[in-house]
Amino acid sequence: MNKFKIPAIIFAVVFVASAAALYFYVQKDLGEKSDLEVNAPAWVNKNGSSGKLPVSDKVAKSGDSIKPALENKTEPIPPKDDRAIADSKTEASAANKTEQSPVQKTVDKIKDTIITEVFLDNLAQYIADSYHPAGSLPYKSQKGFSSASFKGVNMHFGLNLRGLMPDAENLVTAQKSIWSYLLTPGKLTVLSKSESGQLLDLIEEKGILAERTFAEGDSSSLHELTREQRAEMFRTNSQPLRHVASVLKAVADNPDLLQALDSYIKAEKRVDSANGIFQLDLDNSRNTQSESAKNKAAHSGKILKEAITIREKIKSGITQKIKSYCAGECDKPDDSFYIAQWIFRRVHNDEKKLKAIADGGEALSYLADKMVERAEAIEKSM
Template sequence: MNKFKVPALIFAAVFVISATALFFYVKNDLGDNNEVKVEAPAWVNKSGSSGKRPVSDKIAESELKPIPSLISNGTDKKETVIKDKKEQAPAEKANQTAPAPLEKAVDKIKESIITEVFLDNLAQYVADCYHPAHSLPYKAEQAFSSASFKGVNMHFGLNLRGLMPEAGTLVAARKSIWSYLLAPGKIEELSKSEVGPILDLIEEKGILAERKFVEGDTFSVRELTRSQRAEMFRVSAQPIRHVAKVLKAISDNQDLIQALDSFTKAQKRVDSANGIFQLDLDKSRNSNSEQAHKQASHSGKLLKEAITIREKIKTGITEKIKTYCAGDCDEPDDSFYIARWVFRRVVNDQNKLKSIAAGSEILEEIASKMENRADAIEKSM
């Protein structure tokens, strides 16, 4: 063991000398200057410019529960002091004031299903559906509007685009919208307040619109002329008057509602017959039995008969509407689509036919006002 004593003593002596030297070096380097300030990065101060949020002069009062006392050396205790809630900071009291302007605006929008956003989108739809002569993509010889009842229903049915019903699902939202619009007197009320603004919006969209016009093998992009803006109103009135005529035909002829009910039942028979036929056909393909082949053939005949009956009812409904309208319901060919739409709305409450009739009259008025607006634009040329 003696051979380890000398190295151990040498190691101990070196360690003590090194520790002593390090202590005096650090002491001399720092000195006793207790006035040295430790500055936070610039972005935490009010003068910071990094975009970070500055730290306020006062720290808002915490509403947390008091932190348990900290114990030091088993005897000393330091308790956290929490201010009384009655001494709230001004910033906290400000948060308890009246709703902000944005909240008021949102509340106002929620008061009605029909919002300004919807009206703006509707006006844009009408303007977008106007196609001047020789414009792309259709290159038509005469101007026309591609707007239709089905087009509007699809455009706003999948994305409400500013309609704001209180509903959890899209299906419930649609139901809520039409319950709102078909309530007694609601369509008349809206027509008095909204028709003027919607026509102004359409005219504004026409002023801002641009179209691609064919020029030989190429095209040029131009704004609409004043004459074309007048034409936009005139051709856009045509599909509106068409829908008005179809709605009037249905509301004036309640036997069409009965025929539509028959069509719905015929459609169910077709679905049932088709299901039976598909099962029998599958059996006949997987069997060499003559009986299976005969059964599939019989089921096929029943399906064909069901389809024939359904189509006869559909044709009868369409022809009666066209006859009643005396040519005004011919184009576009969506009379049956509109008829089925009406049926779904009134099947459980035929009193809504009164609202449908009122809607027809209002659409006629809107079409006339659009033609009057076209005349006014032309006179200002």
């Protein structure tokens, strides 16, 4: 046993000395304090690079944060006031809002509206591109005209919203969101008054930058629009607006047209059903070559023909009725019927939406008047 006593004593002495040295250096480190200032990089300001996160001027060593905790470990920590915490969060949130960057403000503005400047710019480009001066290719018309139409606009913006910014997950819900926004009574009237000036300015800008190809004998050349042609651009594009406005008003003022459209939709479905049966019977008669199969195909063909006749009679009656009700330019039967169908799908029997359709007619008439005024102003400056 004696041979283990000396190593044990040496081990005990070394352990005690190491523990004492460790304790001495720890106490020395905890006792030091630091007021070392650290300057943030140049790209960081007092409110943080994002404008939201505060940046501290000082960095404390670990001893500064550990020592007070050791000294006060026996004292109870007072409970925080929940209301004070909520108030401080509210104040911080308010401060963040007041410190929004211009980009963030622009984003918030876009989120608050569906009609954006991008949409207005695209609409202005569509309207300007729809103008075809006399002699321009490919039409070589005797006088200038506009190819703009309600169907054209619907196709142009329907599948690619081109600046319309609804908060939606897909195209279908986006379209519903857009028309829910626009078909609120009074909304289109407000928008026509607030946005028409900017839209007309954009159209005029597009006209100044526009070029058209004109036929010159056996060749062609590219020319900018003259001042006279830019005035004509506004005047000719006012005509499709008046046409759509007149149809909207005719349908909105005569709800019985919607009932007729409901009959048309039913007749159209009957045609689709009859055509399906006829195609099956016709295919069967060709395969079997039996007399009974041929008679059956002939009978289903007759039913299909009758269904088509009924559908077309209803369509013709609707277009004639629209023209009789229409007080303005309603001399495009196919376009008038397309507009009426569009109204039926959006409105059905909702009186509020029907009122919004009437507002839309007035808004388009207002915009058409403003286009004529702009054309006159351009002509006076010649």
